[in-house]
Amino acid sequence: MNTELQTPEPKSDSLLEHQVDAVYDSLPETTPVPVRQSGHGLLEKLRRIAAKEGFEVEEMLGQGGMGAVVSARDKELGRKVALKFLVNQNAEHRFSERLKREAERASSLAHENIVQVYSWHSVGNLTFFSMEYVDGETLNQYLKKRPHVPHADVLRIMAEAAAGVAAAHDAGLLHRDIKPQNILIARNGRVKVTDFGLASDARDRRRANSLTVSGTLGFMAPEQARGAEESFSSDVFSLTATLYYALTNRIPYEAGDSSRQLLLHNQEGRVVPLFTVREDLPQTVYRIVARGLSTDPARRFPNARAFRAELENVLLNLDVGTGIRGRLGVLRIQARRLALPIGLLVGFAAGFALAWYLRGLP
Numbered sequence: 001m002n003t004e005l006q007t008p009e010p011k012s013d014s015l016l017e018h019q020v021d022a023v024y025d026s027l028p029e030t031t032p033v034p035v036r037q038s039g040h041g042l043l044e045k046l047r048r049i050a051a052k053e054g055f056e057v058e059e060m061l062g063q064g065g066m067g068a069v070v071s072a073r074d075k076e077l078g079r080k081v082a083l084k085f086l087v088n089q090n091a092e093h094r095f096s097e098r099l100k101r102e103a104e105r106a107s108s109l110a111h112e113n114i115v116q117v118y119s120w121h122s123v124g125n126l127t128f129f130s131m132e133y134v135d136g137e138t139l140n141q142y143l144k145k146r147p148h149v150p151h152a153d154v155l156r157i158m159a160e161a162a163a164g165v166a167a168a169h170d171a172g173l174l175h176r177d178i179k180p181q182n183i184l185i186a187r188n189g190r191v192k193v194t195d196f197g198l199a200s201d202a203r204d205r206r207r208a209n210s211l212t213v214s215g216t217l218g219f220m221a222p223e224q225a226r227g228a229e230e231s232f233s234s235d236v237f238s239l240t241a242t243l244y245y246a247l248t249n250r251i252p253y254e255a256g257d258s259s260r261q262l263l264l265h266n267q268e269g270r271v272v273p274l275f276t277v278r279e280d281l282p283q284t285v286y287r288i289v290a291r292g293l294s295t296d297p298a299r300r301f302p303n304a305r306a307f308r309a310e311l312e313n314v315l316l317n318l319d320v321g322t323g324i325r326g327r328l329g330v331l332r333i334q335a336r337r338l339a340l341p342i343g344l345l346v347g348f349a350a351g352f353a354l355a356w357y358l359r360g361l362p
Contacts, residue, residue: 253266
C-alpha cells in the first residue's frame with residue numbers, strides 16, 4: 001500500500017533510500033553533477049539521477065519510505081515540472097513495464113481538474129514520472145490551515161475533484177489512490193487530482209490477482225483492500241471517504257490501535273455515521289456519504305460522474321453565502337446546466353427567423 005508523503009527526512013532504512021543509493025552508486029562517472037547543493041542527502045542523489053534524463057531538480061516537495069516528489073525544470077522543453085519517484089516494490093522488470101503502460105494511459109488524460117502526466121522514466125530500479133507542476137497546496141494542507149471550512153466550499157472542491165476522476169472513468173481508467181494528499185488546490189482556486197501515474201485500465205480484470213494492492217487504508221474501498229476486483233465505484237468510495245475527511249477532519253472509521261483493526265473496520269463497514277460527527281449538514285449530504293461508503297459496490301454511485309452530479313445538486317439547492325469561490329462555483333454549475341437548453345433555444349429561434357425570411361423572398 002502507498003504511504004502518505006511527509007516532509008521530514010525519510011528513515012535511513014526506507015526502501016526508497018536503499019534503491020536511490022543503489023541507482024546512484026551505479027551511475028557512471030560521466031553523469032553530469034548539478035552545481036546547486038542543498039545539504040539534503042536524498043535530494044542531491046535524486047538531482048544527479050534526474051539529470052541523467054534531462055531534468056534539473058530544484059527542491060523537495062514531499063517524501064516517504066516508498067516515494068518522493070520534487071520540483072524540477074525540463075531542460076529540453078524549458079518548463080517547470082514535478083517529478084514523482086517510485087520504488088520498485090517487486091524488484092521485477094514487469095513492475096516497471098506496468099508503470100510505463102499506466103503512465104502512457106494517464107498521459108492521454110487532458111482535463112482542467114487533472115494534473116497532466118508528461119512522461120515516464122526509468123533509471124535502474126527507480127522509476128519516475130514527469131508531471132504538471134501546480135503552484136498550490138494539497139487538500140490536506142488546505143484543511144489544516146483552515147479548521148472551519150464552510151461545507152459549501154468543501155462540496156465545491158470535491159465536485160471539481162470528482163469531475164477530474166469522471167474524465168478518467170470516461171477514458172476507462174481507475175485512479176486507485178484518491179485521498180486528501182492527492183487533491184491539489186492551485187492558488188487560483190482550481191482543483192486538480194494528481195497521481196494519475198498510478199491509474200489502471202478498468203478493463204484489465206487480471207490485475208487483482210497478479211499485482212500488489214495499491215491505495216491508502218482509510219480511504220480505499222473494501223474490495224480494493226482485500227485485493228478483489230475493482231471498479232469505478234471503488235474510486236467513488238475513495239472520493240466519499242475524502243469528502244467525509246474534508247467535512248470532519250477524520251477518516252470514516254473509529255480510530256484503531258493498528259492497521260489490522262482499521263482493515264477489519266473497513267471490511268465490516270464499521271463507518272461512523274456522518275450525522276454523529278457533524279449535525280449541521282443538509283440531509284442530502286448524509287445520504288450521499290452513506291451511499292458512497294457502502295461496502296457493496298453495487299449500492300454506491302456507479303462512477304465519479306454520478307457522484308459529482310449529486311454534489312452539484314446539493315450546491316444548487318444551498319443558500320451559498322460562504323465566499324466568492326463558493327458562489328462562483330455554483331454559477332459555473334448553473335452555466336453548464338443552462339448551456340444546452342439556451343443553445344437549442346437560440347438555434348431554434350435562428351432557424352425560425354431564417355425560414356420566415358426565406359418565405360418572404362420572391
